[in-house]
Amino acid sequence: MIHKLEMFIAVAREGHFGRAAESLGLTQPTLSTGIKQLEEMLGVQLIFRGSRYGGLTPEGQRALVWARQLVSDARAFRQEMRTARHGLSGIVRLAVIPTALTWAAQLSARFTAAHPNVRFTILSRTSVEILSMLENLEVDAGLSYLDNEPLGRVTMETLYQEKYTVVCHRESDIALQERVEWADLAGERLCLLTPNMQNRRIINENFMAAGISPEAQVESNSTVVLAAHVQAGGWITVLPIDMARFLCAGKPELVIRELEGQGMDHAVGLVAPYREPHTPVLTALIAETRALSKKGVSSA
Structure with a gap:
C-alpha cells in the first residue's frame, strides 16, 4: 500500500508517468x-488519463493529502524503529538556497561528527523549490529564508541573519572606498543571481530603497559563477557576507566591502514539515541547528 502511495505522489509531482x-x-x-491497483483498492479514479497524464481527479486531489501524510508517517515509523535498534542512521535529504550552502556544510559537518551513521544529500534549490520538495516528501528539510515569503505550516529554526556585501576586483573604484552604500552601485557593471532567487529579490528591494534600478549584465543561479566573473575583472556582485568570505578566500585580487544603509536583515534557517513528534533524526537536526546558531552569534 505505502509503495503504491509513493507511486501516486510521484505521478502527481512530475505530472508525467514516464518521469515519475x-x-x-x-x-x-x-x-x-x-x-490502477491503488485505484481499485480505494474504489475511486485518482488520475485523468487518456494518451497521457491529464491531472488529478477531485478524489485524487483529496487522496494526495492523505497519501503524503501516510507515506510521511510510514517513513517516520521506520526511522523510529531503526533508531531504537541502531541509533541515529540513514540519509538526511537537505535542500538549500545557494547563498546558505556554506552554512549547510557547517551543519552537516557538526551533525555527522556527532552521528557518524547519518549521511547527507545536499541539493542547491530556490526557496520556492524547497517548499515544493518538502510538500512532496522529496527532501527531509531545507535551509531557506524564514521571513520574506509565506512558508505555510512548517517547523522553523533560525540559523543566522543575512548581511550583504559587495565583492569587487581590487583594481575597481569601489575597492578604494572605505564605505560602500547601495546607491554607490548605480552605473556599475553588475553580475547577480537570477530573478527567480529570493536573494535577488531582496537585493532588488534594497536597490529600490536607495532610489536606483541597476541592470545586471550577467545573471546566474550559481554564486561560483558570480565570483568567477568578478575575478575575471570588470564585474561587481552582491553576496551575503559568509558566502563572500568563502568564495574570496585565497584570492587576493578580490575585495569584500560590507554594504551600509541597507534595510532589514533577513532570517535564514531550517525549515521542515510540521509534525508531532518529529523523527529522531530531524529532532537531532533541529537541535544541532539551534546549537550552530548560538555558536555563530557568540563568535560574530
Missing part, C-alpha cells in the same frame, strides 16, 4: 499497474 517511473527507478508499465 524514472524518479522511482521503475518501468512505466509497473508504475501504471501500481496506480
Whole structure:
C-alpha cells in the first residue's frame, strides 16, 4: 500500500508517468499497474488519463493529502524503529538556497561528527523549490529564508541573519572606498543571481530603497559563477557576507566591502514539515541547528 502511495505522489509531482517511473527507478508499465491497483483498492479514479497524464481527479486531489501524510508517517515509523535498534542512521535529504550552502556544510559537518551513521544529500534549490520538495516528501528539510515569503505550516529554526556585501576586483573604484552604500552601485557593471532567487529579490528591494534600478549584465543561479566573473575583472556582485568570505578566500585580487544603509536583515534557517513528534533524526537536526546558531552569534 505505502509503495503504491509513493507511486501516486510521484505521478502527481512530475505530472508525467514516464518521469515519475524514472524518479522511482521503475518501468512505466509497473508504475501504471501500481496506480490502477491503488485505484481499485480505494474504489475511486485518482488520475485523468487518456494518451497521457491529464491531472488529478477531485478524489485524487483529496487522496494526495492523505497519501503524503501516510507515506510521511510510514517513513517516520521506520526511522523510529531503526533508531531504537541502531541509533541515529540513514540519509538526511537537505535542500538549500545557494547563498546558505556554506552554512549547510557547517551543519552537516557538526551533525555527522556527532552521528557518524547519518549521511547527507545536499541539493542547491530556490526557496520556492524547497517548499515544493518538502510538500512532496522529496527532501527531509531545507535551509531557506524564514521571513520574506509565506512558508505555510512548517517547523522553523533560525540559523543566522543575512548581511550583504559587495565583492569587487581590487583594481575597481569601489575597492578604494572605505564605505560602500547601495546607491554607490548605480552605473556599475553588475553580475547577480537570477530573478527567480529570493536573494535577488531582496537585493532588488534594497536597490529600490536607495532610489536606483541597476541592470545586471550577467545573471546566474550559481554564486561560483558570480565570483568567477568578478575575478575575471570588470564585474561587481552582491553576496551575503559568509558566502563572500568563502568564495574570496585565497584570492587576493578580490575585495569584500560590507554594504551600509541597507534595510532589514533577513532570517535564514531550517525549515521542515510540521509534525508531532518529529523523527529522531530531524529532532537531532533541529537541535544541532539551534546549537550552530548560538555558536555563530557568540563568535560574530
